[in-house]
Amino acid sequence: MSSVLYDVPGPKARRASLIASIIGGLLIAGLLGLALLTLGKQGIFESQRWAVFSIPDVWGLIGNGIVATLSAAAVAAVLAFPLGLLLCLFRISTVAWIRVPTRIVLEFLRGMPVVLMMFFVLLVFATGSFVAVVAGLVLYNAAIFAEIIRAGVQSLPKGQREAGLAIGLTGFQSRLSIELPQAIRRMLPSLVAQLVVLLKDTSLGYIVSYEELLRKVQIMADFLGPQFLFPVFFVAAAIYIAINFSVSRLAIWIERRGSKKAAGGVATAAAVEIPTGAK
């Protein structure tokens, strides 16, 4: 981005910026070095600590953890989307006794921590931890999906619905076949971005003892000995970040692709602020 906030730097400013960059770089390098030194003092870099990764079983456990994490996320996403769609339909219904209770339910679901919902399902319904994790994720994310899609419907030009009604569709048909498809397409980037949140939230399963990646790290550290905690944790964190980063990139790619298409098409992909939680 060529910024309008400052001039295109001339020789003097470039020199100042270079000096600032070097000092800043040295400062960051120094802090990193200090951190590494502290870690080194704890013996983190002894090769035997990292030798755990030559044991196939360790990778087996990490693999199991990844599968558990991804399967909880996948099941939750597949269930949350249709539920969110349904809640959205109820929320924008023209019938007050459907709309108002739905609104209360949505406020309730959005206002509670996800981990509390998981805990609730786990204890009150005495389910397994997988069901608790998935149920918590589904309830919370369905509410968020509903709000995202609602923002999409409300961002549509009024004429879309009016045209639908004018050719004799009922309000419900217009929603289903004219408004929702456009709204979903328009909000696709936000919906994918919410998937990152969902994926990140599977790690809350750790708290309700679901054996996802982080819980596996704990189990391995308990089993192998505490000196292996850091290496295993480090690798697990890197895996989490890599997965989430890829999904974030996907969201950005969809957004770019969408706005390119919109330039030649009719609808402008207005950037609608959606009131999702920032998790």
Add this chain to the structure above:
Amino acid sequence: MDVIIESLPQYWDGFLRTLFLAVVSGIIALVVGTLLAAARVSPVKALRGFSMAYVEIVRNTPLTIAFFFAAVVLPRLGVTFEQFEVAAIIALSAYTSAFIAEAVRSGVNSVPVGQAEAARSIGMNFAQVLNYIILPQALRTVIPPMINILIALVKNSSVAGAFFVLELFGYGKQLANAHGDSVLWVLVGVAIFYLLITVPLGYVASQVERKVAIAR
């Protein structure tokens, strides 16, 4: 239901501690996040790079990982905290500041280009443009998303309860263990106290949003 009334002192204590965690981490995150956003739009390349790397990494890291690091890994590396609250505040504010930074940056981008051009044409430098012209307008437009981030922060503080901090969720776990027969009501009580914070904040966010929408 009696259990809710019986445990009101614990709920109240947990409620205050949750508020404390959220307010302290919220203030730190607001300051750090705004600085990160300023670094992101600054002329110095190293600052831009650092801010971008920080925001991208933190936003893609689950909060549970951050807590696990602060509460379980750090002590094994020789960094111990007298109180777990300190670890919780570090984890929460480090996590939240990345989201604040993104919100402020989007606010900076939403300020019309002419504003910056006008400021520069009367001879202001980068710091002046940012401080007097851009940030005041940017912060105003990002108040609603900011409130939403703070709501998320309140909810996220529940993760601290799983890592030895006795806030609302922590008390909830304790009470659920003590009252095995009325777990349902214990947790409903916890939920009510969370909603006491999050629902009014959400209402404020949507009101402010409406006001800003009219102004622009």
